[in-house]
Amino acid sequence: MESYKDIKMEDHHPMYFIDNNNFGVTNHSLISDYNINTSSLGFMELLGFHQDFYSSASVFELPKEENYCPAVCVSEEEEVKPSSVAPESQIISSATVATGNVLNTPSTPNCSSISSEGHGDADGEVENHEQQNTKTKQQLKAKKTVSQKKQKEPRFAFMTKSEVDFLEDGYRWRKYGQKAVKNSPFPRNYYRCTNATCNVKKRVERCFSDPSIVVTTYEGKHTHPSPMNMMMSRPNCYPINPLLPSPGAFTLPMQFNINQSFNYLAMNNQLDHAAFVAQGRRFCSNTEMLGDHGIDLQDLMPSAVLKHEYNR
DNA sequence: CGCATTTGACCGGCGC
DNA sequence: GCGCCGGTCAAATGCG
Numbered sequence: 001m002e003s004y005k006d007i008k009m010e011d012h013h014p015m016y017f018i019d020n021n022n023f024g025v026t027n028h029s030l031i032s033d034y035n036i037n038t039s040s041l042g043f044m045e046l047l048g049f050h051q052d053f054y055s056s057a058s059v060f061e062l063p064k065e066e067n068y069c070p071a072v073c074v075s076e077e078e079e080v081k082p083s084s085v086a087p088e089s090q091i092i093s094s095a096t097v098a099t100g101n102v103l104n105t106p107s108t109p110n111c112s113s114i115s116s117e118g119h120g121d122a123d124g125e126v127e128n129h130e131q132q133n134t135k136t137k138q139q140l141k142a143k144k145t146v147s148q149k150k151q152k153e154p155r156f157a158f159m160t161k162s163e164v165d166f167l168e169d170g171y172r173w174r175k176y177g178q179k180a181v182k183n184s185p186f187p188r189n190y191y192r193c194t195n196a197t198c199n200v201k202k203r204v205e206r207c208f209s210d211p212s213i214v215v216t217t218y219e220g221k222h223t224h225p226s227p228m229n230m231m232m233s234r235p236n237c238y239p240i241n242p243l244l245p246s247p248g249a250f251t252l253p254m255q256f257n258i259n260q261s262f263n264y265l266a267m268n269n270q271l272d273h274a275a276f277v278a279q280g281r282r283f284c285s286n287t288e289m290l291g292d293h294g295i296d297l298q299d300l301m302p303s304a305v306l307k308h309e310y311n312r
Numbered sequence: 313c314g315c316a317t318t319t320g321a322c323c324g325g326c327g328c
Numbered sequence: 329g330c331g332c333c334g335g336t337c338a339a340a341t342g343c344g
Contacts, residue, residue, distance in 0.1 A: 176337080178318070181334095190335070190336075203335095
C-alpha cells in the first residue's frame with residue numbers, strides 16, 4: 001500500500017484511463033495548458049487508424065493473449081508500481097471510471113510517469129567523454145550516468161492482461177538486465193531497442209498481486225521505423241503505428257492496439273482533451289461498440305471534463 | 313562466429 | 329554516513 005502514499009498527482013497534468021472493454025476514456029485533470037490543437041483530426045486518426053479501417057468491427061477484436069490494457073493512466077510524476085498494488089484497483093472497470101471514484105483518488109496505482117525534462121546536449125557530452133581514452137572506466141561510467149539522469153526520457157506505461165511477459169510491438173529489443181522486484185516473485189526485465197541509433201528502453205514486469213497483468217513501460221521515442229511495419233505495410237488495412245517519429249508513415253498490424261496508441265499520443269501532448277472527447281463521441285456514435293455494453297461515452301467521462309468541453 | 317540472454321557487480325539516489 | 333533499492337554494465341554463457 002505504500003505506493004498509494006507515494007503517488008502524487010499534478011493537477012495540470014493529464015491522466016488518461018482506458019477501459020479496453022468499452023473504450024471508455026477519461027481525462028483526470030485539467031489540460032488547459034496544452035497548446036497542440038488536434039481538433040481537426042478524427043478521433044481514430046489521432047490514434048493512428050485509417051478511416052475505412054475503423055469502420056470495420058474487427059478493429060476491437062483483439063487476440064485473446066493480446067488483451068491489452070484494462071486500465072491506463074499517464075502522468076508526469078509517477079510510474080506504475082505493479083508489485084505493491086491490489087489487482088482490483090489496477091483494472092478500472094467502466095463502472096468505476098464512470099463514477100470517477102478512482103480518478104479522483106490521488107493514489108491511483110495505474111500511474112505511469114512521463115518526464116518531459118532534459119532535452120539538452122547531454123548526448124554530446126557523453127560522446128566527448130567516451131572519446132577520451134585516458135579516463136578511467138569508472139569515471140566514464142559516472143559521467144555517463146550523470147548525463148543520463150539529466151536527459152531523462154519521457155515514459156509511458158500500460159497494463160496488459162497477457163499470459164506472455166513480452167508483448168510483440170513490432171520493434172526488436174535486447175534484454176540488458178533483470179532485477180528482482182521487492183515483495184514480488186516476478187522479476188523486472190529491462191530491454192533496449194536493438195537499433196544502434198535508438199535509445200528507447202522498455203521495462204516489463206508482472207503484477208505480483210495479479211499475475212495475469214503485465215506492466216510495460218516505454219522510455220524514449222523510436223528514431224526509426226519498426227521492422228515489422230516495413231514488412232507488414234498494407235495501406236488501409238492496418239492502423240498507423242503511433243510510436244514512430246513520423247505518424248502516418250508506416251503501418252502496424254492490429255496486435256498493436258489502440259490503447260498503446262492513445263497513450264503515446266497522450267504522452268506527447270498530442271491530444272487536446274476536448275477534441276478527444278468530441279471525436280470519441282463521434283466515433284462511438286458510428287459504432288455499436290458502446291451500445292453493446294450499455295454504456296455511453298458520457299458515462300465514462302468525469303463531469304468536469306464534459307463541462308469543460310461544453311464551455312468551449 | 314555472431315548475436316542474444318543471464319547474472320552478479322557496481323553506481324547513484326534517496327530516506328533515515 | 330549508512331543501508332536499501334532501482335537501474336545499468338559487462339563478462340560469461342547459450343544458441344542458431
